[in-house]
Amino acid sequence: MNIILLGPPGAGKGTQSANLEAKHNMRQLSTGDMLRAAVKAQTPVGLEAKAVMERGDLVSDEIVSALINDELAAMGDDVGAIFDGYPRTAAQAAALDEILAKHGRTLNHVIELEVDEDALVDRITGRYTCANCGTGYHDRHAQPEVEGICDKCGSTEFKRRPDDNEETVRNRMQEYRAKTAPILPIYAERGIVTGVDGMASIDEVTEALDAVLASD
Numbered sequence: 001m002n003i004i005l006l007g008p009p010g011a012g013k014g015t016q017s018a019n020l021e022a023k024h025n026m027r028q029l030s031t032g033d034m035l036r037a038a039v040k041a042q043t044p045v046g047l048e049a050k051a052v053m054e055r056g057d058l059v060s061d062e063i064v065s066a067l068i069n070d071e072l073a074a075m076g077d078d079v080g081a082i083f084d085g086y087p088r089t090a091a092q093a094a095a096l097d098e099i100l101a102k103h104g105r106t107l108n109h110v111i112e113l114e115v116d117e118d119a120l121v122d123r124i125t126g127r128y129t130c131a132n133c134g135t136g137y138h139d140r141h142a143q144p145e146v147e148g149i150c151d152k153c154g155s156t157e158f159k160r161r162p163d164d165n166e167e168t169v170r171n172r173m174q175e176y177r178a179k180t181a182p183i184l185p186i187y188a189e190r191g192i193v194t195g196v197d198g199m200a201s202i203d204e205v206t207e208a209l210d211a212v213l214a215s216d
């Protein structure tokens with residue numbers, strides 16, 4: 001099983017990928033993570049990528065393809081791949097088809113975690129966590145029982161992520177739409193795109209993803 005998981009930041013891709021990895025013997029292949037790992041391990045591709053980045057250039061499609069190729073070669077044939085943040089262009093989509101074919105794999109599903117932009121803004125801009133134990137809260141939807149005191153540990157220190165603001169969320173949405181626009185039609189034409197309601201609860205999204213994976 002090989003899938004592409006799409007969704008803007010905040011849609012829950014990380015949580016759901018971790019679920020899929022645990023339940024379905026799959027591995028998330030994030031190009032950013034792979035790149036950092038290859039550079040650190042000083043593999044031939046990693047060294048090449050490092051040189052490119054040190055010149056201030058963007059890593060080419062060839063390098064990304066080589067990274068994915070290496071990763072799939074190192075993975076067991078029975079382990080499924082979850083592509084995250086890739087492909088982003090029609091050329092990369094074509095390259096991915098070739099790489100998968102080379103490894104005897106095919107792309108089974110492209111799953112998009114669909115979000116409502118305003119609801120996403122509401123979800124992200126209100127969230128904060130206990131600075132001591134990490135328990136999550138929300139200004140409008142999940143306040144501690146006693147104002148200003150963490151339910152779990154009693155701490156009075158809380159923190160917010162600086163990029164959890166409306167402008168950042170809306171910019172990221174726009175960037176996401178621009179990045180998926182070139183590739184969604186390619187996969188829609190093949191009939192392998194499924195939309196899942198990313199605004200549902202974590203468990204409901206997990207169930208919906210399981211249903212998509214069980215549908216072949």
Ligand SMILES: [Zn+2]
Pocket residue numbers: 130131132133134135150151152153154155
């Ligand atoms: Zn706490």
